[in-house]
Amino acid sequence: MADKINKARRNFLFGAVRRFRKEDPDQPIAATADTVDVIREANAAYVDGRWEEARDGYKEYIQSDKNDADVRYRLGVSLYRLGMYRQAKLEFERCLRLDREYRDAFLYLGLTMVRLERPEKAVPLWKRYFNTNAIPVQRELNLQVGLMESGVADPPEEVAESVEQAIAQCGTAIG
Incomplete structure (x- = not known):
């Protein structure tokens, strides 16, 4: 999942802010590190079948990246396993909109x-x-x-x- 973070796009969008703050553009971005940790923990919960933890982690991650089909799919499976079928349906449909x-x-x-x-x-x-x-x-x-x-x-x-x-x-x- 860490590979999916588009650093070039993020650097372009936040470049002006970094120049104003005189930050080094090659330094790691804290928000990216946070999202990597969130997705790592959510994936571990998913693999272990801890569906509530996985759901919560994926929901948190989606706040920063709404266009990740893998996360949408795994959130859908987590919701399905929790018996939340209507919400799962929405996530699977969103996943398929992102990746047909x-x-x-x-x-x-x-x-x-x-x-x-x-x-x-x-x-x-x-x-x-x-x-x-x-x-x-x-x-x-x-x-x-x-x-x-x-x-x-x-x-x-x-x-x-x-x-x-x-x-x-x-x-x-x-x-």
Whole structure:
């Protein structure tokens, strides 16, 4: 995540302030260091499954960078895991506005739609998901899409649980 900070743009925007203050433009910027620490802690919480801490860290980071698709996605997953499906939906949609090809966002946005009892909205989203490193998820999505399209789908709760189990089998293959 630290690599995503655009120092050239930041230096351009704050260059006049630094010249006025007679600061060295090559020195590290304190706000950047703060955001790196925030994102590092949020990512650690995310990996450990401490969803509330991850959510709080990502929300704090977003105050300084609203256009980071990875952070939007991870915030969405954190919200999803906390059962905050409407908020998760918004974050996955924001992620996809920033990066139209973010495949895991399609997966979780579809799953969120199922949790919101709108499984018909999941079908076109899951059709856009493709991950050869997550074969159990691909199989489960294909099965669920086929059942939904043929009108014999399970109740939304069971669909969501089946997809979540497939995601759990894949571990790190899903961001």
